[in-house]
Amino acid sequence: MNVPGFVWVLTIIAVVGLLLFDYVFHVRKAHTPxxxxxxxxxxxxxGVAVLFGLGVWVFGGTTMGTEYFAGYVTEKALSVDNLFVFLIIISSFKVPHADQQKVLLFGIVFSLIARTGFIFLGAALINSLAWVFYIFGFILLVTAGNLLRPAGSEDRTADNVIIRIAERLFHTTDEYDGDKLTTWVDGKRVLTPMLLVMVAIGGTDVLFALDSIPAIFGLTQNVYLVITATAFSLLGLRQLYFLIDGxxxxxxxxxxxxxVILGFIGVKLVLHALHENNVPFINDGKPLHIVEISTGLSLSVIIGVLVxxxxxxxxxxxxxxxxxxxGARRHATAYLDEGYETDPAVREQTYRKLLSEEEQIKKLPxxxxxxxxxxxxxxxxxxxxHDKHRESSG
Known part of the structure; x- marks a missing residue:
């Protein structure tokens, strides 16, 4: 189904409007949500994403509606996994708690722009080169294999190639100046760590796109659905970060x-590639008439596995x-760093969380x-x- 131009325009306006609303009413003034x-x-x-999906279902038909929801749920699940890395990066750079929202919003905006470019590139390749489905399927199967050997949360690290390159390119001061990207030190303008964090978040998200874009193209080749499912999965990611941090x-x-999900979609892509085959050394360049996995079955498998x-x-x-x-390690570190959170009430709340987690540790087998x-x-x-809390309590 072709999407009319005015629908594209209205959709873009809606997404940009939501981002501006988020910035003006929630992010512009630094605070801890x-x-x-x-x-x-x-x-x-x-709710907005679901209502949009219902609209797609009503006006675009069952197939489009199912493809949108399958893409949205998959991208949302992948974005939650990406929050692990965002948490590590933000913690390693000791971003003040009240300023973390702006870092995350920047990452979301950068991701939307970068992924839109990747989506149009992927669509162009698919339309001109049917064998690209083999490549996408292979990428997802390799990614699935890597995920079967997950590192524990305590073994995750923020040391990746994006951060190492950024550290070489940018000379920064070690001190934050609110959410400013530059500040004055000894009469010279220098970059604050805030810029380095944003570069790290934005660059890391480009790496995330290497599995998320092939995954959603494995569920739908409709560019409008790919872009909207991706956009709505990223919108609200900032709030989700603070909600499920613990x-x-x-x-x-x-x-x-x-x-399991990426492996399943990878197999789906390979089966589709075989069905559309024109690669000379596979079946003499002729399509293979094999069973393909329906989008309805895909949606059922994705939701079932996630549940x-x-x-x-x-x-x-x-x-x-x-x-x-x-949690105890993270909250103790945050409490000891007085610049991380300056609101006394929130600092006390952090300490109470620490006490609760410490009690849980004592009861561990x-x-x-x-x-x-x-x-x-x-x-x-x-x-x-504990010593710090006793000192502050007088």
């Missing part, structure tokens, strides 16, 4: 679930243990306590956080 604020706006953006480490089976993955993760004792340890990496270092970190 509450759980309630993050929950309300996360639900709001999901649950990220709990989703210990997410990588396995994503591996099982999330439930299994939330019920897992190992997940609860990992969540307590990672020995097999989970033994698996804690650098336990003595963690205990020392907790002790210093």
């Amino acid at each position: 509450s759980i309630r604020e993050a929950a309300v706006w996360s639900a709001g953006y999901v 649950l990220l480490d709990r989703l210990i089976f997410l990588s396995y679930g994503l591996a 099982i993955t999330v439930i299994a993760s939330l019920l897992s004792p190992k997940g609860r243990a990992q969540n307590a340890v990672s 020995n097999r989970y306590r033994a698996a804690i990496r650098d336990e003595w270092e963690l205990m020392d970190l907790l002790r210093r956080a």
